[in-house]
Amino acid sequence: MLGLIGLLGALSAGLMLDAFVARPEAEDDPSANDEDSPPDDTAESDSFAHGDLLDPATAHAAPSADAAPEAPAVVTGGPGDDTLTGGAEDDVIHGRGGLDQIVSRGGDDRVGGGAGQDYLYGGRGDDTLAGGSGDDLLRGEAGADSLSGGSGNDFIAGHGGTDTLAGGRGDDSLMGGSGNDLLQDDLGDDWLNGGYGEDTLSGGYGADTLDGDAGNDLLIGHDPQAPQDGDADFLNGGQGDDTMVAGAEDYLTGGSGADTFRLGDWLEEGDGARIMDFNAHEDVLEVQYDPEAHPDPVLELHADPRTGDVALHLDGKPLAIVANGAGLDLSQIRLVPQAA
Template identity: 45%
Template sequence: MLWLAGLMGIMVLGSVAVVTTGLPEDDIDLPDDPAQDEDLGTMPLPDPVSDPNDFELPSIFRAQSANAPTGMKLLGTGDSDTLGGELGTDLINGMGGDDFLSGDGGDDQIWGGAGDDIVMGGDQNDTLHGESGGDAIAGGAGQDDLYGHDGDDTLTGDDGDDALYGGLGADILNGGAGADALLGREGDDTLIGGTGHDTLQGGAGNDALIGFDDDETDYLNGADGDDLLIAGLGDVLSGGDGSDTFLLGDWLRTDAAALTDFSPQDDRMVVVYDDLDMPSAPEVSIGPSTDDPDTVEIRLNGDVVGTVPAKDAPMLHDIIVMAESEANMLNVV
């Protein structure tokens, strides 16, 4: 599925080691809440649901501590700073400038401040804020909470069950390994679940939500806007409001995706096939499910790649069939 990597346009943030000397003795004040008018905070991960119509992103709340009992307290300047924590629980604020900020061990809290910052967590459960600017934020191991706030940000959860919040701007959220929860919020965002049972919600804007082609079920909810939802094996897809595009493919033949709210009047369905293995266009068919009379199956050469409620079933002429060689070049949103 190399074509899909090109379609996603993923930005990867590599690992970088940061070494600092000197231990500041003065306490620093926590920054003013940069999102006091926003509904932000940690996002509990949902349990899988038996009825796909029941799934939605959990309510979220803000929780942060003003104490760093065992680690470092580092305050940057208006220039470009490099600040690195230690094994304890660190508080780091980059302030102005394009900063490079990193935690280590411990449950760290890091704020990028103004500027285009790189913010990296460590081995434990970190809370990382990009704030203003186009920031790159990576969680590392542990259960991390990542907030982009303003600007076009890139958030990468890496290992662990992470929660990623985009904020304003056109953000890229990549959950990585683990059972992650991703919320794009405002802007035209790209959400990539990665491996594990992930929950993706686009929020406002025209978003791209991408399941992963492993065997873990992801829940994709486009919410507002005209969204693109790319299904992985066994994923559950809900477009929400707007005119959405649902992309299915031959990689789903072993575990079909479930579409919960397809509208033939407003939405589009695209079925992609591997034209290296299938030189000619395959047969796409629609038929009732043998397991559920209220469900219709979308079949590719007889294999089920998607299911739709019977009341929302498309006609054959509603389905766009596309070769993988075309998918990279065509804007299907």
């Protein structure tokens, strides 16, 4: 993942590709001798030198009349390393195998990287980008984009608009950017950053770090499908009035703002969560419970005089440790039954 993050620096430094290739080289093009292949609506240009990188400023510039298709196009790469560009309409672009670099430009485009390490750029419009297998880099740019990394250690950035980011399997890095974004991941030790806006972050299974950043965000460390996944997550609300849902062994830090720390009886069988900066003057501590399992729930607080920490118990079972929680009172805890 560090390699992909480093790639962003290389891209911003302005490594230039001499010319975009609107379709793959002839030896990589499986449709060259296929009569059933879709017509090639793209323009040819100079060949792509292996190892060159696209410059984002050039990649997202308005295409010239002879450099990109004006009608919607289906562009398909070959098994090798391809560089493909779309036009101003709603294009469908498939990279297939190899290290592919794809720029969709205008329109609401669908882009698939396929197998291998791919670099996908959404451009303008509401785009759908899927990295497939391999360690991919996906950038949504403007518009309400849907970005999916698939398997591999992916770097995914939504940038502008209200975006949906999904990392999939692997150790992924997801950045929402501006807008009210949804960031979610599956397996792996992931990093999710909401950026600006009111974002929802869910790490899934693994040791994840969730940073809400600016805005009133929802951070979810608890995975109902794996309530005791055995890995500690780090939930950092950042600026704004955030809500954090604790999973087993998670560390919760609200940051600035009036934050809500949500616990539940799903924490009973593990080591509980740890709340690092609860402020009784502005934060809310909430405990959800199953009315059938706890028909008459009882909360208890147990202070440790040596550390100043306070343990919160539900019906005799520990749910969380509140760091420096001396002075915390049961009247400050909201007890909420779960909806049927």
